[in-house]
Amino acid sequence: MAKAVSPIRKDRKRNPEVTRAAILHAALEEFSEVGHSGARVDRIAARAGVSKPMIYDYFGDKDALYAAALREAYVQIRQGEMTLDLDRLDPEEAVRALVHFTMNHFWNNPWFIRMLNTENLMGGETIRNLDDVTEIQSVLLRRVTEILRRGNASGLFRSGIDPVELYIFIASVCWFPISNMHTLKVVFRAPISAEWLTAHADKAADMIVGYLRSGDEAEG
Amino acid sequence: MAKAVSPIRKDRKRNPEVTRAAILHAALEEFSEVGHSGARVDRIAARAGVSKPMIYDYFGDKDALYAAALREAYVQIRQGEMTLDLDRLDPEEAVRALVHFTMNHFWNNPWFIRMLNTENLMGGETIRNLDDVTEIQSVLLRRVTEILRRGNASGLFRSGIDPVELYIFIASVCWFPISNMHTLKVVFRAPISAEWLTAHADKAADMIVGYLRSGDEAEG
Amino acid sequence: MAKAVSPIRKDRKRNPEVTRAAILHAALEEFSEVGHSGARVDRIAARAGVSKPMIYDYFGDKDALYAAALREAYVQIRQGEMTLDLDRLDPEEAVRALVHFTMNHFWNNPWFIRMLNTENLMGGETIRNLDDVTEIQSVLLRRVTEILRRGNASGLFRSGIDPVELYIFIASVCWFPISNMHTLKVVFRAPISAEWLTAHADKAADMIVGYLRSGDEAEG
Amino acid sequence: MAKAVSPIRKDRKRNPEVTRAAILHAALEEFSEVGHSGARVDRIAARAGVSKPMIYDYFGDKDALYAAALREAYVQIRQGEMTLDLDRLDPEEAVRALVHFTMNHFWNNPWFIRMLNTENLMGGETIRNLDDVTEIQSVLLRRVTEILRRGNASGLFRSGIDPVELYIFIASVCWFPISNMHTLKVVFRAPISAEWLTAHADKAADMIVGYLRSGDEAEG
DNA sequence: CATGAATGAGGGTTCATTCAT
DNA sequence: CATGAATGAACCCTCATTCAT
Numbered sequence: 015m016a017k018a019v020s021p022i023r024k025d026r027k028r029n030p031e032v033t034r035a036a037i038l039h040a041a042l043e044e045f046s047e048v049g050h051s052g053a054r055v056d057r058i059a060a061r062a063g064v065s066k067p068m069i070y071d072y073f074g075d076k077d078a079l080y081a082a083a084l085r086e087a088y089v090q091i092r093q094g095e096m097t098l099d100l101d102r103l104d105p106e107e108a109v110r111a112l113v114h115f116t117m118n119h120f121w122n123n124p125w126f127i128r129m130l131n132t133e134n135l136m137g138g139e140t141i142r143n144l145d146d147v148t149e150i151q152s153v154l155l156r157r158v159t160e161i162l163r164r165g166n167a168s169g170l171f172r173s174g175i176d177p178v179e180l181y182i183f184i185a186s187v188c189w190f191p192i193s194n195m196h197t198l199k200v201v202f203r204a205p206i207s208a209e210w211l212t213a214h215a216d217k218a219a220d221m222i223v224g225y226l227r228s229g230d231e232a233e234g
Numbered sequence: 235m236a237k238a239v240s241p242i243r244k245d246r247k248r249n250p251e252v253t254r255a256a257i258l259h260a261a262l263e264e265f266s267e268v269g270h271s272g273a274r275v276d277r278i279a280a281r282a283g284v285s286k287p288m289i290y291d292y293f294g295d296k297d298a299l300y301a302a303a304l305r306e307a308y309v310q311i312r313q314g315e316m317t318l319d320l321d322r323l324d325p326e327e328a329v330r331a332l333v334h335f336t337m338n339h340f341w342n343n344p345w346f347i348r349m350l351n352t353e354n355l356m357g358g359e360t361i362r363n364l365d366d367v368t369e370i371q372s373v374l375l376r377r378v379t380e381i382l383r384r385g386n387a388s389g390l391f392r393s394g395i396d397p398v399e400l401y402i403f404i405a406s407v408c409w410f411p412i413s414n415m416h417t418l419k420v421v422f423r424a425p426i427s428a429e430w431l432t433a434h435a436d437k438a439a440d441m442i443v444g445y446l447r448s449g450d451e452a453e454g
Numbered sequence: 455m456a457k458a459v460s461p462i463r464k465d466r467k468r469n470p471e472v473t474r475a476a477i478l479h480a481a482l483e484e485f486s487e488v489g490h491s492g493a494r495v496d497r498i499a500a501r502a503g504v505s506k507p508m509i510y511d512y513f514g515d516k517d518a519l520y521a522a523a524l525r526e527a528y529v530q531i532r533q534g535e536m537t538l539d540l541d542r543l544d545p546e547e548a549v550r551a552l553v554h555f556t557m558n559h560f561w562n563n564p565w566f567i568r569m570l571n572t573e574n575l576m577g578g579e580t581i582r583n584l585d586d587v588t589e590i591q592s593v594l595l596r597r598v599t600e601i602l603r604r605g606n607a608s609g610l611f612r613s614g615i616d617p618v619e620l621y622i623f624i625a626s627v628c629w630f631p632i633s634n635m636h637t638l639k640v641v642f643r644a645p646i647s648a649e650w651l652t653a654h655a656d657k658a659a660d661m662i663v664g665y666l667r668s669g670d671e672a673e674g
Numbered sequence: 675m676a677k678a679v680s681p682i683r684k685d686r687k688r689n690p691e692v693t694r695a696a697i698l699h700a701a702l703e704e705f706s707e708v709g710h711s712g713a714r715v716d717r718i719a720a721r722a723g724v725s726k727p728m729i730y731d732y733f734g735d736k737d738a739l740y741a742a743a744l745r746e747a748y749v750q751i752r753q754g755e756m757t758l759d760l761d762r763l764d765p766e767e768a769v770r771a772l773v774h775f776t777m778n779h780f781w782n783n784p785w786f787i788r789m790l791n792t793e794n795l796m797g798g799e800t801i802r803n804l805d806d807v808t809e810i811q812s813v814l815l816r817r818v819t820e821i822l823r824r825g826n827a828s829g830l831f832r833s834g835i836d837p838v839e840l841y842i843f844i845a846s847v848c849w850f851p852i853s854n855m856h857t858l859k860v861v862f863r864a865p866i867s868a869e870w871l872t873a874h875a876d877k878a879a880d881m882i883v884g885y886l887r888s889g890d891e892a893e894g
Numbered sequence: 895c896a897t898g899a900a901t902g903a904g905g906g907t908t909c910a911t912t913c914a915t
Numbered sequence: 916c917a918t919g920a921a922t923g924a925a926c927c928c929t930c931a932t933t934c935a936t
Contacts, residue, residue: 028914028920049355052271055906065922067908076906088421130417131351135269138416151421178422179437186410191402194409196358197350201308201371202398217399217445225441250895275931285897287933296931470916489795491712495910505918507912516910528861570857571791575709578856591861618862619877622851629854630846636798637790641748641811642838657839657885665881688899688935715927725901730928 034072036062041073041083042090046125049132050080081140087129088150094119095153105165109184109226110219112157117188117215121208127193155181165226172228180226187218254292256282261293261303262310266345269352270300301360307349308370314339315373325385329446330439332377337408337435341428347413375401385446392448400446407438474512476502481513481523482530486565489572490520521580527569528590534559535593545605549666550659552597557628557655561648567633595621602666611666620666627658694732696722701733701743702750706785709792710740741800747789748810754779755813765825769844769886770879772817777848777875781868787853815841825886832888840886847878 040061044053055076059066073079098115100108120127133141141147158177165171191198191206191214198204260281264273275296279286293299318335320328340347353361361367378397385391411418411426411434418424480501484493495516499506513519538555540548560567573581581587598617605611631638631646631654638644700721704713715736719726733739758775760768780787793801801807818837825831851858851866851874858864 030920033920049269049271049352051269054904056904066906067922068920070907071920128355130414131355134414134416135348135351135355138420141417141420144420147421148423155422178424179434181422182411182418182424182434183407183438183441185414186406187403189414190406190409193413194350194354194405196354197361198402200358200361200364201367202375202401203368204398204402214399214402218403221403221441221445224444225437253895274929286931287897288895290932291895473916489709489711491709494908506910507918508916510911511916568795570854571795572709574854574856575788575791575795578860581857581860584860587861588863595862618864619874621862622858622864622874623847623878623881625854626846626850627843630849631842633853634790634794634845634849636794637801638842640798640801640804641807642815642841643808644838644842654839654842658843661843661881661885664884665877690899693899714925716925726927727901727929728899731899736927 030072033062033064033068037064037069037072037079038082038086041079042086042125042129045080045083045132046087046128050136053080055079077140081144084129084133084140085144085147085150087126088147088152091119091123091126092150092153094123095157098153098157100157100161105161105168105170106223108157108161108164109223112154112161113184113188113219113222114212114215116154116184117192117211117218120188120192121211124192127189131193152181158184162226169228171226175226180222183222183225184218187222188215250292253282253284253288257284257289257292257299258302258306261299262306262345262349265300265303265352266307266348270356273300275299297360301364304349304353304360305364305367305370307346308367308372311339311343311346312370312373314343315377318373318377320377320381325381325388325390326443328377328381328384329443332374332381333404333408333439333442334432334435336374336404337412337431337438340408340412341431344412347409351413372401374404378404382446389448391446395446400442403442403445404438407442408435473502473504473508477504477509477512477519478522478526481519482526482565482569485520485523485572486527486568490576493520495519517580521584524569524573524580525584525587525590527566528587528592531559531563531566532590532593534563535597538593538597540597540601545601545608545610546663548597548601548604549663552594552601553624553628553659553662554652554655556594556624557632557651557658560628560632561651564632567629571633592621594624598624605666609668612668615666620662623662623665624658627662628655690732693722693724693728697724697729697732697739698742698746701739702746702785702789705740705743705792706747706788710796713740715739737800741804744789744793744800745804745807745810747786748807748812751779751783751786752810752813754783755817758813758817760817760821765821765828765830766883768817768821768824769883770876772814772821773844773848773879773882774872774875776814776844777852777871777878780848780852781871784852787849791853812841818844822886829888831886835886840882843882843885844878847882848875 037058040058041053043061044058048054053076055066055069058079059069062068069079073082098112100111103111155177158181162171162175162177162180166173166175191204191211195206199206204210257278260278261273263281264278268274273296275286275289278299279289282289289299293302318332320331323331375397378401382391382395382397382400386393386395411424411431415426419426424430477498480498481493483501484498488494493516495506495509498519499509502509509519513522538552540551543551595617598621602611602615602617602620606613606615631644631651635646639646644650697718700718701713703721704718708714713736715726715729718739719729722729729739733742758772760771763771815837818841822831822835822837822840826833826835851864851871855866859866864870
């Protein structure tokens with residue numbers, strides 16, 4: 015009758031907040047690794063060190079847990095972004111720092127890209143029903159806006175740059191080589207690695223900064 | 235995006251090649267729409283207008299069919315790329331055309347992005363075991379190489395640009411806003427649409443062309 | 455039929471007898487509404503306004519609770535029957551009154567029919583192991599016996615009538631149209647309602663009284 | 675790799691109609707024995723000698739199977755009723771025969787009472803959505819109508835008897851002692867058995883026939 | 895070449911029951 | 916006396932896969 019108890023949670027038993035957090039963390043890992051339909055509730059329970067019914071007690075069902083995990087992805091990524099301070103850098107350096115930060119951030123928190131890819135693959139059904147993601151996300155956008163303002167004020171940057179579009183450029187160049195790492199490695203034999211990405215970020219920063227500079231731009 | 239079951243099959247029964255192609259086509263649709271674990275063999279059979287055992291006869295099992303569909307994604311996308319002719323444009327215009335072509339190509343063949351996202355989500359296990367993807371790889375790369383050569387020869391472009399990196403830049407700016415369309419719409423209220431993407435491609439082309447031009451770009 | 459959770463519990467917490475009664479009442483409702491396997495311990499706890507472990511503390515397990523609820527069904531129905539006084543009516547009127555009372559009693563306490571149907575569906579396993587049901591059994595039987603005695607003494611009723619059989623006739627005509635109300639409504643479009651049942655009871659009383667009267671009834 | 679196959683269906687394999695019938699039969703048994711929530715799909719599959727998925731292939735889900743089983747209860751009971759021929763008996767004898775037939779029918783096909791009790795316990799939700807039960811059911815009603823017509827024509831029976839109400843009386847007296855057999859045995863120590871029921875049917879027939887006779891009835 | 899029929903092995907979810915406080 | 920937290924054991928249902936024709 016005495017049954018062995020998963021040791022990992024020995025110290026966390028009967029602690030709802032810890033249990034909830036453990037499940038959420040496990041879910042984020044599982045969903046980001048294998049996607050929504052690939053995820054197994056059993057595996058999430060095992061990863062969290064809880065029994066399956068706990069998941070249903072705390073989150074309702076698999077879909078609700080997925081939604082919570084998606085939201086958690088944004089919450090966690092924002093926490094990383096909070097640490098970013100660009101105010102002391104001049105605009106150009108700030109842009110460069112931002113590109114590097116984004117690249118590192120994506121690289122060091124791979125579940126973020128994976129989670130968002132999963133969600134986009136599913137058509138965004140879930141995120142559309144999350145009520146506070148817009149607010150949660152993204153400090154980056156405010157950083158971008160501020161940099162553009164300063165750059166423009168100092169005459170360094172052109173005017174007419176939309177912060178969202180700029181952010182999308184930055185995110186694009188960081189996202190693609192990480193998200194598509196495996197196919198790029200095979201198809202183009204691209205030697206993607208932390209070092210390669212750093213070098214790539216350098217070039218991307220050059221490109222973006224060049225685009226922002228006032229001067230002989232707009233030729234469309 | 236077309237979900238119609240090909241009526242084509244009605245009159246061509248007992249034609250192995252047509253059957254095989256129908257299955258492959260259906261598999262590509264299904265896998266790209268719902269991912270690997272989300273895909274259902276039943277649904278693929280229904281879409282192809284064949285019975286399930288046919289699938290096993292022709293392809294072995296679900297994983298093999300997935301591999302074939304992944305390969306087919308590259309084959310089909312290459313067919314689109316074959317139509318591209320940039321030789322008559324000057325290097326800058328060629329780059330711009332390439333950016334626009336890529337954007338349109340991704341937009342008009344959404345299963346390509348979806349399929350590759352699926353594969354990358356799975357860690358690239360499958361593509362690593364496909365023996366000829368590198369060969370059937372994007373002709374775009376050759377186009378890029380040729381443009382760079384011409385641009386460099388004419389003194390317009392800098393030297394030292396790696397065609398793979400340039401292609402990755404081009405692909406990045408086209409890929410991200412389409413792949414992440416749903417989350418971007420919600421999180422940044424980005425009004426992504428065919429028009430928005432065209433405008434975005436214009437700006438991206440500006441940025442990339444600027445980066446390629448010879449001159450005293452600060453590189454570090 | 456009342457589903458409200460008794461607010462009664464709020465101020466009487468920590469009163470074992472009240473808690474026990476609340477659980478029993480809730481169990482009777484739940485079991486009679488959805489049967490033994492349909493009943494949910496959670497729901498019983500919620501209806502009773504107690505926590506689940508209380509149920510196990512007070513009653514042991516679901517089966518024991520079911521047994522207690524079954525016994526309670528008899529206890530409660532008897533309490534209703536206690537109010538019946540037929541001594542002042544002449545035998546015929548007493549029989550009629552008994553039929554109407556039974557019909558009303560079944561109609562107003564629907565959980566009784568439902569509970570007994572549930573138990574019979576289960577093969578009577580539980581009731582066989584209840585040690586005192588026979589004692590708390592229907593006082594109706596005693597009423598029937600007394601009526602028969604008086605009717606026979608006055609020469610109005612035949613002799614040789616078994617009280618149990620008579621009671622079974624009375625119960626039969628009242629039970630069936632209520633118990634089978636839903637199927638009768640659909641299959642025979644029988645417009646069963648309180649009014650219909652009253653009229654039906656009248657006819658049933660005629661039939662039964664006619665059967666009891668002394669005279670030259672052909673008995674086969 | 676060679677696996678033993680349930681011998682019971684060895685000869686019925688790959689025969690959809692037989693498989694379907696076997697499942698339906700098994701379902702009728704299971705549902706009537708343990709009710710809707712007590713029924714186990716596994717057990718139905720085992721009883722039918724098929725694998726679980728077959729049940730879902732043939733019937734959809736548990737509820738649909740339950741609906742089919744309920745309908746089947748009526749279909750089967752009607753088949754028994756078809757054998758009944760009362761035309762050659764005089765009206766009184768016909769009524770007596772009908773009572774006995776009904777009693778025997780309920781006794782010999784116990785799943786009918788059990789199935790209908792289950793359905794009524796569930797509030798008739800299912801039968802209301804069955805579109806052809808009214809038509810299926812019940813030859814008995816036509817028999818009753820015909821007997822009443824003949825009895826009335828010959829001056830033997832009163833007029834004003836509703837066939838549905840008469841049928842309900844007949845069904846009532848047959849239904850109750852069988853349906854409530856287990857509780858009656860315990861609570862009233864009623865020695866219910868085939869013999870007891872036959873004798874009971876005799877008395878019930880007397881009672882009903884007495885009620886139908888023209889003469890000093892209507893005294894309400 | 896082709897398919898309707900069938901199934902083993904899970905997958906998500908619920909439920910009676912118990913533990914720790 | 917009382918309960919929130921937790922779980923093993925099912926239960927309904929689905930899915931990739933195979934068999935028999």
